[in-house]
Amino acid sequence: MQYGVAYYPEHKTREELQQDLKLLKESGINTVRMGEFAWCKMEPKPGDYRFDWLDEVVTELGEAGIKSIICTPTACPPAWLVYAHPEVLYVDNRGEARPFGGRRFYCYNNPVYREYSRKITEEIGRHFGRNPFVSGFQIDNEPAQEASGRCHCPACKSKFQKYMEVKYKTIEEYNKRSGNIFWGQDYNSFDQINPPVNTIEVSAEQTLPVYFENPTLRLEFERFASDSQIEYQNIQADILHQYSDYPVTTNGTGLATNSIDYYKSTKNLDVYGFDFYPGLRDAAVDSFPYAFARGVKDGKAFWVMEFMSGGGHRFCGSGRVQPNPGALKQAVIQSYAHGADMMLHFQFRTFPFGAEQLNYAIVDMDGIPRRRYYEMQETARILNQLKAYEHAEFVNEIAVCVDYDVHWALRIKPVNDPDFNYLDYAGRMYNLLEDAGYNADVIGYDADFSGYKFLVIPSAFIADRRFQEKLRRYVDNGGILLSTFLTSAKNEDNVGYTDSLPAGLNDVFGVTVEEVEPVFETNRTKLKLNLGNAVLESSDGMWSDLLEGNAKAIGTYTQDYKTGAMAVSEHTYGKGTSCYLGTDVDDESMMHLFAYFCEKAGIEKNPVCPKKKVEVIHRRQDGVDYYYVINFTAKNTSLLLEEPMEDVLNHCTYQQEVPLDRNGFALLKRIDSQLRFTANP
Structure with missing residues (x-):
């Protein structure tokens, strides 16, 4: 495992640099990441490229056995570029252009910015691409973070209009498929289409909160913006691949913080990389992001480019508390166990200045090593002990499936907001399987299902005909499928099906959804589960589908007007079995339900008995x-x-x-x- 820290030599005096390099060389780590915010240092004026300051650090660390990940610095364009070309600035959904300062204030579609990004990336690739002390490259930094992923500038508007024209061919086709006739929103031409005013972007401000826009338009803009980010990333990836054989990645944030489709974005990258900042004080580190990371590139090892290093964020109460002694070590081993091939703490030494001043780090501002530094040393030693097991494979027979169109659609028009969050619910399914004694992978809708005996598909809200047929073949060929409420309600245009729900899958599940409603504390209703030898009582949650059909009712309501109505079904289809879970149930009941179907699938529990946390x-x-x-x-x-x-x-x-x-x-x-x-x- 490549283990180390993010480091910022551009901040350092000569004395500080020598002190840090000494500590780094004595720490036992083998990797540092550098350069992601140093464009003004790499290119202090147009065309004047300077890497000597970085060469010195790369060489000194490299000779001590520490390799470097070199970043392209395009998250922070230099002042000279912005003031010479103000058209490169990001414009948010309110029409506000962001001024120079902070980070991520550029437009990823602007052709001028793309050209300057291409030039600095080419110089980095040419300069470091064959350096024996370099082990990889990171493109940009946290793309679309700080509400910078949905630009509304003139370049983006024009490009979005062209995107829509290429996809729909004629404006009449778009009007028909999107249902623009509702509220008389038909367009006469594609150049009348504007990016939507409303946005699901994290931290963005809504200026017209009751301005209801067409759901098809909004989903298409999410897809367009994600594709644009990927296109910008791939300009740099192609250049780096031209000059180097070292792996190339970027660092995402969470599964969907920045609303980029990671399944698409990593196709042209060598490895999936992401940043992860869990709490480490008496807290379990959620492994759902690791399982997701492993599934992004079909089980390939992933990189954690930034990870928690300590507490004391800004020396104030809004930051994270310190980790318990041993928690850093434990968390690194956990990531390794889940398939991480790199884990880099953010960052090595606390910043005394800038927007992230007084932030958490391995070493404090004074440069004196304390328990976090020594724990990092111990972790490096243990990783060396585990090296013999680094090629161990995952042999999971269960998968939880997630999809970005579903995520976007359920953010655009939320269901039972804020109680129901799609990705949180998918994570709950994964964690409850684990609590029941079963390990699972997390995969996308385009993945190969054939290697799994049991699929769990939470709320497949958008399911096109192709995906419906894929599920049908999976069950018909002998798989066991559990899908939950809100399955196959909309097509790929984010338009509701006029078929009975679950649309296109009634025969697979043996049910039709007769009635639906959200579930609140005021209308929770009891139900009974009959799972072979186990009979359990629960109450519903989040959502309620009342089911009719020839499937076997293994969950039935026992209260109010719903008494006797089917809530959970089991149905034989072809060689396989399907289950439609029409509501949420409590944790204990969900674990029994999973165990019931795992037993049917012949999936063995771990011989280490599960225990909470x-x-x-x-x-x-x-x-x-x-x-x-x-x-x-x-x-x-x-x-x-x-x-x-x-x-x-x-x-x-x-x-x-x-x-x-x-x-x-x-x-x-x-x-x-x-x-x-x-x-x-």
């Missing part, structure tokens, strides 16, 4: 099963075993339970796995 991650190498166990309970605990296990790091064997320290972890080896796989190939 203790994560178990299954990997396999050379026919041997390994289990990383991570203790997030904020206290010493133990985990029951169904069979003896060998502790790889502590070189001992546990017969019935494994002890785990607070913020502790273990790597367990299944002793009989080789025999088992020989007997049952």
